[in-house]
Amino acid sequence: MNEYFSDLFSGAKSLLVGLSVTIREMFKPVVTVQYPREKLEITPNFRGHTELVKDPETGTHKCISCMMCQKECPSDCIRVKGEKREGVKGLALVSYSLDFTKCSLCGTCVEVCPTAALEYSQEYELAGYSSDEFRFDLLKRLEER
Numbered sequence: 001m002n003e004y005f006s007d008l009f010s011g012a013k014s015l016l017v018g019l020s021v022t023i024r025e026m027f028k029p030v031v032t033v034q035y036p037r038e039k040l041e042i043t044p045n046f047r048g049h050t051e052l053v054k055d056p057e058t059g060t061h062k063c064i065s066c067m068m069c070q071k072e073c074p075s076d077c078i079r080v081k082g083e084k085r086e087g088v089k090g091l092a093l094v095s096y097s098l099d100f101t102k103c104s105l106c107g108t109c110v111e112v113c114p115t116a117a118l119e120y121s122q123e124y125e126l127a128g129y130s131s132d133e134f135r136f137d138l139l140k141r142l143e144e145r
């Protein structure tokens with residue numbers, strides 16, 4: 001009989017302890033959001049895949065097709081194509097492809113660029129059905145921005 005009451009007491013105590021934790025948590029500030037309906041602001045230091053920086057003065061990129069990023073990328077995921085154009089000093093950028101499937105986000109391309117033409121995007125929701133969806137034409141992306 002004693003054992004019966006002891007079990008009953010310990011069950012009721014455990015129930016009250018659990019309920020007190022639940023009630024305490026109910027009145028604490030909410031620190032989570034209902035993703036994807038709600039989204040938090042990403043820290044400026046977040047490193048998404050690289051993008052071409054849009055020059056606010058010209059409205060276009062700052063790339064001079066020097067190929068430094070392509071040469072220094074340890075993962076061989078950048079292809080830059082430039083061509084000689086009338087009135088353009090150096091090579092005019094024709095295409096800039098980034099194979100993000102191989103990128104380790106090491107940041108070398110951003111660091112070596114002599115004109116600060118590259119930056120990290122704030123893109124954190126990348127998802128796709130094939131690896132081709134992670135091969136980006138950065139020049140096209142810049143034009144669409």
Ligand code: SF4
Pocket residue numbers: 050072073074075076077078102103104105106107108109110
């Ligand atoms: S972040 Fe590193 S791995 Fe990615 S493209 Fe730049 S140099 Fe290559």
Ligand code: SF4
Pocket residue numbers: 062063064065066067068069070080112113114115116117118
């Ligand atoms: S290093 Fe900079 S300027 Fe040179 S090709 Fe790459 S993005 Fe363009």
